[in-house]
Amino acid sequence: MLSQVEADLAFPGARHPSPGGDLSEADLSVPDSGSLREDLTILATELCRYMSTPLGLAVAQLLSWPAKDPAVTEMQTEVWRDRIASAAKVVEQAIDRGEAPQDTDPRLIIELLIAPIHWRVLVLNEQLEPDLPAKLAQAVMDGVQRPR
Numbered sequence: 839m840l841s842q843v844e845a846d847l848a849f850p851g852a853r854h855p856s857p858g859g860d861l862s863e864a865d866l867s868v869p870d871s872g873s874l875r876e877d878l879t880i881l882a883t884e885l886c887r888y889m890s891t892p893l894g895l896a897v898a899q900l901l902s903w904p905a906k907d908p909a910v911t912e913m914q915t916e917v918w919r920d921r922i923a924s925a926a927k928v929v930e931q932a933i934d935r936g937e938a939p940q941d942t943d944p945r946l947i948i949e950l951l952i953a954p955i956h957w958r959v960l961v962l963n964e965q966l967e968p969d970l971p972a973k974l975a976q977a978v979m980d981g982v983q984r985p986r
Contacts, residue, residue, distance in 0.1 A: 868924060874932035875979045878951055881925055882971030885952055889959045890966055902960055922948050938982050951978050 869880040888894035901918070905911045922945055929944035938947075951974055958964045 868927045870928070870931060872935070874928065874937050874982070875975050877928035877932070878947075878975035878978055879971050881928065881948075882951055882955065882974050885955050886966045886971055889955060895959065898956065898960060902956070922952075925952070932982075939986065942982055947978055947982065950981070951975065 869877045871877050871880065889898060901914050905914060925948045926944035929938060929942060929947045932938040933940060933942055933944070954974060955966065955970070958966060958970075
């Protein structure tokens with residue numbers, strides 16, 4: 839059952855893998871607006887929208903739930919890593935454009951962006967404010983663009 843719904847997990851732009859296919863086949867539509875701030879805002883907006891749906895919440899809960907079966911734990915980990923790696927492409931593009939320093943960690947940037955959304959929904963059981971995506975994108979950008 840998880841393998842059918844997991845493709846929707848991190849971002850709603852994900853396309854489902856083929857029936858019976860590997861979970862890593864799920865593809866993520868990565869924004870490329872030419873602006874890291876805009877791309878981060880788009881990713882956060884889509885995630886907030888998705889996490890505000892019954893399906894999005896259920897999938898995130900299933901994939902965040904501690905599993906006793908090592909195969910389930912491995913699947914959960916793989917899904918999270920694939921989603922973060924796909925989303926990290928927006929940061930890699932920004933580095934290539936010179937918009938972010940070469941030593942920027944794309945994975946960390948995406949984790950900083952999405953973790954507060956998951957925390958508020960899964961742990962605090964809070965509604966997500968409409969301006970949260972822009973606030974998160976700005977906070978992440980402040981860190982990326984800090985003087986070194």
